[in-house]
Amino acid sequence: MSPKSLAIAIVVFIGVVIASNSIYIVKETERAVLLQFGALDRADIKPGLHFKIPFVHQVRKFDARVLTFDARPERFLTVEKKGMMVDSFAKWRIRDVNTYYTSTNGDELRAETLLAQRINEGLRNQFAQRSLLEVVSGERDQLMTDLTNALNEFTNSSLGIEVVDVRVKRIDLPDDVSESVFRRMTSEREREAREHRAKGREQAEVIQADADRQKAVIEAEAYRDAEFLRGEGDAKAAAIYAEAYNQDPEFYSFLRSLRAYKETFKGRGDLLLVDPESEFFRYLNDPNGVQKN
Incomplete structure (x- = not known):
């Protein structure tokens, strides 16, 4: 070359x-x-x-993406001074590059170390204000929200970091504490179950009483309508009988006599002492029904 x-x-x-x-x-x-x-x-x-x-x-x-920081399990005390091991994690991202670089020298590990200190301090304060039952079941979401807001007040201005969310993965309780918590939770659930059963029985009684009332009303109205219809039928039957009787009184008088004879002599052991000249033997003595004087 x-x-x-x-x-x-x-x-x-x-x-x-x-x-x-x-x-x-x-x-x-x-x-x-x-x-x-x-x-x-x-x-x-x-x-x-x-x-x-x-x-x-x-x-x-x-x-610049949302990063996950998995904190080490730490022991915290509740307001009853009962200890528990809490395993948590946090989601965070850089919000202010200038502050982030100035406070951490751009070292992600140092940033997570500073963040872990604030998370542990915040969890310790939050747990110390709540009972064991509230931490385990009642107010965990509210606890995490309060902790996230409190962390952002510091990390935004001091570390240039925005804490997106903080969550508790697991809470381990000592055996004696676990037993007392479970007993309290069981009694609370039993109390709620009794309340639901009592409300159910109350509603059942109200429904049964309303059904009985409706049944009584329906039966009373049905009996009223039946008696009304029966009365109308009896009135019409009586009118028909009266009209028929007026057309031929002698025939119906003879028919009544035959019915009377039938009812009187239907038993073989019956014994009747009657005057042969009485009205009862009117048609037996004379087919025309002429009564002798």
């Missing part, structure tokens, strides 16, 4: 090196700061293609 070609190759190589050190890219999932001789020059560089001065500027990039 000639000296001229070698010189051109060296110049091209130097140009490529300078260009590669002058251009940097910030992704959508990253946050970045620009340092000049180690001092902060530009904070919160937007995603995209950017330029810098080689050997003068240095770029520090940080993950």
